[in-house]
Amino acid sequence: MTSRQNRTRDRAERGIPEATVARLPVYLRALHALQDRGVATVSSEELAAAAGVNSAKLRKDLSHLGSYGTRGVGYEVEYLVYQISRELGLTQDWVVAIIGVGNLGRALAGYGGFASRGFRVAGLLDADESVIGQEISGMTVEHIDRLEEIIAERGVSIVVIATPAAAAQTVCDRVVAAGVTSVLNFAPVVLTVPEGVDVRKVDLSIELQILAFHEQRKAGGPDGYDPMAGGVSGNGRASGYVEAVEA
Amino acid sequence: MTSRQNRTRDRAERGIPEATVARLPVYLRALHALQDRGVATVSSEELAAAAGVNSAKLRKDLSHLGSYGTRGVGYEVEYLVYQISRELGLTQDWVVAIIGVGNLGRALAGYGGFASRGFRVAGLLDADESVIGQEISGMTVEHIDRLEEIIAERGVSIVVIATPAAAAQTVCDRVVAAGVTSVLNFAPVVLTVPEGVDVRKVDLSIELQILAFHEQRKAGGPDGYDPMAGGVSGNGRASGYVEAVEA
DNA sequence: GCCTGTGAAACCCTTCACAGCA
DNA sequence: TGCTGTGAAGGGTTTCACAGGC
Numbered sequence: 128m129t130s131r132q133n134r135t136r137d138r139a140e141r142g143i144p145e146a147t148v149a150r151l152p153v154y155l156r157a158l159h160a161l162q163d164r165g166v167a168t169v170s171s172e173e174l175a176a177a178a179g180v181n182s183a184k185l186r187k188d189l190s191h192l193g194s195y196g197t198r199g200v201g202y203e204v205e206y207l208v209y210q211i212s213r214e215l216g217l218t219q220d221w222v223v224a225i226i227g228v229g230n231l232g233r234a235l236a237g238y239g240g241f242a243s244r245g246f247r248v249a250g251l252l253d254a255d256e257s258v259i260g261q262e263i264s265g266m267t268v269e270h271i272d273r274l275e276e277i278i279a280e281r282g283v284s285i286v287v288i289a290t291p292a293a294a295a296q297t298v299c300d301r302v303v304a305a306g307v308t309s310v311l312n313f314a315p316v317v318l319t320v321p322e323g324v325d326v327r328k329v330d331l332s333i334e335l336q337i338l339a340f341h342e343q344r345k346a347g348g349p350d351g352y353d354p355m356a357g358g359v360s361g362n363g364r365a366s367g368y369v370e371a372v373e374a
Numbered sequence: 375m376t377s378r379q380n381r382t383r384d385r386a387e388r389g390i391p392e393a394t395v396a397r398l399p400v401y402l403r404a405l406h407a408l409q410d411r412g413v414a415t416v417s418s419e420e421l422a423a424a425a426g427v428n429s430a431k432l433r434k435d436l437s438h439l440g441s442y443g444t445r446g447v448g449y450e451v452e453y454l455v456y457q458i459s460r461e462l463g464l465t466q467d468w469v470v471a472i473i474g475v476g477n478l479g480r481a482l483a484g485y486g487g488f489a490s491r492g493f494r495v496a497g498l499l500d501a502d503e504s505v506i507g508q509e510i511s512g513m514t515v516e517h518i519d520r521l522e523e524i525i526a527e528r529g530v531s532i533v534v535i536a537t538p539a540a541a542a543q544t545v546c547d548r549v550v551a552a553g554v555t556s557v558l559n560f561a562p563v564v565l566t567v568p569e570g571v572d573v574r575k576v577d578l579s580i581e582l583q584i585l586a587f588h589e590q591r592k593a594g595g596p597d598g599y600d601p602m603a604g605g606v607s608g609n610g611r612a613s614g615y616v617e618a619v620e621a
Numbered sequence: 622g623c624c625t626g627t628g629a630a631a632c633c634c635t636t637c638a639c640a641g642c643a
Numbered sequence: 644t645g646c647t648g649t650g651a652a653g654g655g656t657t658t659c660a661c662a663g664g665c
Contacts, residue, residue: 340463
């Protein structure tokens with residue numbers, strides 16, 4: 128490896144695989160749990176078990192950050208926590224605003240996992256007059272009209288969209304126009320953004336649908352009993368689906 | 375392709391790639407939106423745009439289900455909706471129970487995207503006496519003691535865990551012992567389950583951490599300004615991280 | 622001896638490009 | 644002609660298995 132590319136910088140080639148990045152937070156959580164239990168060093172086998180992956184994968188992943196382990200011994204927990212935190216950018220604070228304080232927005236506002244990872248919620252915004260001014264998790268809900276102002280003044284760099292589906296794209300456009308380039312979207316729509324803006328999506332119902340797919344498969348055991356064969360046409364086509372408002 | 379494997383069953387080999395399964399719900403949503411707008415047929419190009427993928431990927435994905443398109447024309451929206459719904463197992467109803475009615479559990483209980491996809495929430499359970507008996511989204515919160523009874527009597531096949539991290543594994547064990555083999559976990563822990571049980575995980579803070587990683591990279595432009603180089607040691611190691619209770 | 626770090630193989634997923642059919 | 648369906652190429656990810664250092 129490292130065939131072409133200047134090899135002045137040794138360890139972490141600029142460019143950690145996406146799959147690895149997605150697992151680093153999981154390792155980090157497992158490491159924090161070990162830290163709480165007073166564990167000082169851990170082997171790839173143990174840490175992998177705690178994170179729910181196999182040890183080869185864990186070692187490959189960590190090797191992308193550098194050589195932070197000791198052969199014959201394992202990894203020093205505290206040191207690894209620091210290295211992963213730094214790599215993920217968690218040694219600095221990130222200012223977050225949450226748009227939409229329905230049930231989901233409230234849940235997010237009160238979610239302890241944010242603050243403990245260096246994410247500071249600096250604004251809760253909504254369009255509904257009846258919730259403006261309400262106190263939620265120690266913060267006062269502000270009017271969406273002040274979106275641009277709040278982003279600029281408080282240095283918001285990540286925005287969480289928890290609005291109804293219909294409002295999400297409009298809110299996203301305004302947020303992007305205000306200079307934000309990282310968006311976490313909980314609304315069940317595909318957001319269109321310009322080049323250079325990152326959108327990640329969490330969709331509650333997609334996960335359930337994937338589970339349903341696998342659950343359906345289990346019924347038929349191996350060697351293909353065709354699930355629903357026959358009964359299907361009696362059921363009529365897509366039986367009056369209605370796209371509800373969701374979120 | 376299809377080198378070894380009996381070729382009696384032509385179209386859908388039992389075994390759709392996971393990556394494809396994960397995108398089918400997205401296509402389904404886009405198709406529902408088209409249906410609402412009265413669109414009868416759609417090309418792979420248009421549907422792909424609506425779903426946020428490229429058209430080659432969409433066609434490959436759909437080809438795993440069968441040949442449901444018409445060359446030179448496109449796909450009939452209603453027919454495709456039905457085929458994808460059937461493949462995902464959404465032509466039948468799934469009975470769901472939600473464990474833990476904190477902020478997140480409440481949000482999930484009220485989430486319209488479940489009911490509209492054939493997921494029927496048949497139970498809201500919690501351990502906290504002070505919420506038992508409360509009405510949430512038209513349902514009465516019941517005591518976790520009745521978990522096994524409720525699963526059996528109401529035919530629950532998918533359980534959503536929205537408890538605090540500390541309670542999740544215990545709840546999961548009981549749920550699995552009661553015969554449930556599909557679990558959607560919102561608690562920030564890795565759940566250990568026996569072979570044959572599917573667990574999917576939604577982690578709110580992991581997504582933010584992945585965004586932070588990319589956001590951090592943007593600061594340094596191309597040709598590697600090392601983010602945080604130098605300032606780091608002055609900051610000291612992992613600056614007193616405390617694993618908060620979360621969720 | 623033991624456990625990390627990593628080439629190499631295997632596997633999966635995406636993208637390309639075009640044959641084939643309405 | 645236009646768009647689907649799909650072999651083939653390409654890229655990324657996982658797993659294997661072992662070399663290498665403590």
